[in-house]
Amino acid sequence: MIKVDVSGTYGFCNNASAVRQAADAALHTLLSGTGAGAAFTGWVRYPENYAESELARIKIAADKIQSESEVFVVLGIGGSYLGAKAAVDMLRSPEYNLLSKNTPDIYFSGNDASGAQLARIIRLVDARDFSVCVISKSGSTAETASAFRVFSKLLTKRYGKQADSRIYTITDAETGYLRAASILHGWESFIIPRDIGGRYSVLTPVGLLPMAVAGIDIEKVLAGARTEMESLLSDNGGDASVYAAMRQALYQSGKKIEILSGFEPALRYTAEWWKQLFAESEGKDKKGIFPASANMTADLHSIGQLIQDGERNLFETMLLFREQSNLVIPGDSPLVDGIDWLGGKRYAEFCNAVIAGTKKAHIAGGVPVIDIDAGTINEETYGALTYFFLLSCGISGYLSGVNPFNQPGVEEYKRNMKAILA
Amino acid sequence: MIKVDVSGTYGFCNNASAVRQAADAALHTLLSGTGAGAAFTGWVRYPENYAESELARIKIAADKIQSESEVFVVLGIGGSYLGAKAAVDMLRSPEYNLLSKNTPDIYFSGNDASGAQLARIIRLVDARDFSVCVISKSGSTAETASAFRVFSKLLTKRYGKQADSRIYTITDAETGYLRAASILHGWESFIIPRDIGGRYSVLTPVGLLPMAVAGIDIEKVLAGARTEMESLLSDNGGDASVYAAMRQALYQSGKKIEILSGFEPALRYTAEWWKQLFAESEGKDKKGIFPASANMTADLHSIGQLIQDGERNLFETMLLFREQSNLVIPGDSPLVDGIDWLGGKRYAEFCNAVIAGTKKAHIAGGVPVIDIDAGTINEETYGALTYFFLLSCGISGYLSGVNPFNQPGVEEYKRNMKAILA
Secondary structure (H helix, E strand, O other), rough: OHHHHHHOOOOOOOOOOHHHHHHHHHHHHHHHOOOOHHHOHHHHHHHHHOOOOHHHHHHHHHHHHHHHHHHEEEEEEEHHHHHHHHHHHOOOOOHHHHHHOOOOEHHHHHHOOOOOHHHHHHHHHOOOOOOEEEEEOOOOOHHHHHHHHHHHHHHHHHHHHHHHHHHHHHHHOOOOHHHHHHHHHOEEEEEEEOOOOOHHHHOOHHHHHHHHHOOOOOOHHHHHHHHHHHHHHHHOOHHHHHHHHHHHHHHHHHOEEEEEOOOHHHHHHHHHHHHHHHHHHHEEEOOOEEEEEEEEEEHHOOOOOHHHOOOOOOEEEEEEEEOOOOOOOOOOOOOOOOOOOOOOOOOHHHHHHHHHHHHOOOOOOOOOOEEEEEEEHHHHHHOOOHHHHHHHHHHHHHHOOOOOOOOOOHHHOOOHHHHOOO | EEEEHHHHHOOOOOOOOHHOOOHHHHHHHHOOOOOOOOOHHHHHHHHHHOHHHHHHHHHHHHHHHHHOOOOEEEEEHHHHHHHHHHHEEEEOOOOOHHHHOOOOOOEEEEEOOOOOHHHHHHHEEEEEEOEEEEOOOOOOHHHHHHHHHHHHHHHHHHHHHHHHHHHHEEOOOOOHHHHHHHHHOOOOEEEEEOOHHHHHHHOHHHHHHHHHOOOOOOOHHHHHHHHHHHHHHHHOOHHHHHHHHHHHHHHHOOOOOOEEEEOOOOHHHHHHHHHHHHHHHHHHOOOEEEEEEEEEEEEEEEOHHHHOOOHEEEEEEEEEEOOOOOOOOOOOOOOOOOOOOOOOOOOOHHHHHHHHHHHHHHOOOOOOEEEEEEEEEHHHHHHHHHHHHHHHHHHHHHHHOOOOOOOHHHHHHHHHHHHHHH
16 A cells, blocks of 8 residues: 655645545546546556456567567657656666576667667667567657667568567557558557556556566556555545645645655656656646656755755655665774764664655755655555556646646647658 | 857846846856855866876776776765766766676765665676775765775675775865775775865766776866866856856746756766756755756657646756767668658757757747757767856856855755664
8 A cells, every 4th residue: 555644744735625625526527537538547447457368468478578589679758668667677676787687688769869879779789689669559659660660670680581570569459550560560469558648558568568578577566556546446546635635735835846756766767757647647738746856865965955945846755665675784894984873774774764854854944745655665566656646646637627638748849840850 | 169059048038138247247256266155166277277196096096997897886975976977878878887898887876875776786796896986075974984884895805905905085185084094094095175065076086087997088078178168267157157147047037947958868967967066056045946857858758748838937958969870760661650751861860850849849838948059979078068067057056146065955864864863
């Protein structure tokens, strides 16, 4: 269970109970399918609605990829890679590709317009056996499709007619270029449900195939999401509603920026995923909380100064996991370093003291703090946390009066770009 | 030369020329050493004031580390690692540790309170030969000193009495635990000049030693910084003043958030370094622009929606380098993917079109855009860009009426943490 503590916001806004009540109506709008963008709320029940047969196919594909490839190249942008990258970082390691392991390296590509970056990835793939996965609803997303042209050529050069057996696609069930091409070339292919948008799709094959290739137990991920779903939906939104309402109450009180603070480097991409989820869902109609992230404790020595003493237009959400390491800071060190007060302590104690000390300092400095306690890092909590944020985002978006399921602003730069190149 | 173009801000504020004039006074305050924190402005002339003998010692140490170590562990937090990490990413590769190369892997550690992360790094060092560098003015920074206790023990276990020859320190010339310990144990040691604070220190041994170990030509880095320094200081601050003044003018006009957009994944840590520089320098006295970063084009599919259509309380600074790759998007691809308009184009054209298209879209959406054109990525431009931002930050801080060279808020969490653990 994901637990939210809003006691660190007391005194910072006086509209919290009113917004909390409005959250009930927002949840009802979401669940009854009567709100804007209701055609894209398939994610709400997906953790119990997915097809077992699709899951079985994902596992078979992952086994095949693991057995015949040293490198798995995942092409996709935005919601087509952030969730899987977050899972690999959190559940395997942020240094996953550096590990000695019996699963393939995974490179996420096709998410920029940099030929230099693509060339760097190609050099890393180099003489090793590789497979490619393309994730795109349409297949014509410029960054992803252009990278696919490059890797498709490489595959053909390396494997000839066998290249097709190393291409995997995740796309719309029926329409779009990538579906048509998958049928034409006989590529193994999975479905992005039409009623689930990119940033809500990590619990579908979009996230599950890369996770499975990385050796993550995707059944446990889904089980965690399902348990969280049942708990939240049977409790009127539970703590997801509490979080959604509090962030909107703070926004209405002039807190324009939300900083998600993680105290563990493995959470960096969880924050990146969270930023996309909330920014793309809520940043429209000239409103929206600005989502930023802090990777602690590194960033206590960066934006920490501004959080403590800067303009009071922000609030902080602390994403907390229980430190699992038993590593001890040596107490018998011959070093004279002025940290004898820390020697002999476990890192878990150190980390908890940093978190508590930071929270107290920030609140005293005028920053409302929300705690999200996610327990111990594992597959189930990853699934639970993911579902928790998805539901919070749906509620929060309706609370703020926008359609949380479209992204009209993302089209603007594409139109200009096409016009320039035409 | 770093070139700034503020034409994308026209019409968004009417105080620009007044603030531009005030920037002259701010620069004078900085250069005359009459402002708050003047004791920490040694970085202004450092690119011509550094000692050649120190540079020679850095190169000798780097050669020794390269010859006897497969891994170089750099312990430091905040300004003690961000600049070097930015340089390695930009000038070698963001996947530097994955490359086949004749220079050591570099792990930046001692910048968090995570035992899990430390354990992951230790596993990566494992059976390989390694050296350790500790960067800290005092030596008693909790995150860094605790990690040093752990690695010092590992070194002794592995190398016995030879361990001391694999320890390098960068610290204050005279005072502090780390200087005392360096003398006691005979560690090779370099100086952080007393008149240069952590976040302004990347062009000193703090950044130069890790860069040299990574195979970066540090004389070229310093030459680039020196050329930029001479150019800016002989031109009344030049474009550094233009940038500093424009960001403050926009801030005064209600633009509370600055997003630094880079269109190349190798710039991710340049943005992290920039965030620390500006947030810690300006985020105080209940004011300060909130510095955020966007890694394009990935983040066009993340916070891009909010930049385009969200609350109009932000401006964007585009950090532009000329794309160097000659990679072409295959035009003869057998794939039917709807991007024939892009086939046959070089990535450089694609990237430029994305930048131009994005800029046009964001300005049309109500976002002022500043361009910083840094030319081609190389050692000289890294040095030039670094100096450009340092000088901009000093001017900008004085313009906003704060002391840009202290960080009183960073102490708060430490005090609480110590009290909790005591």
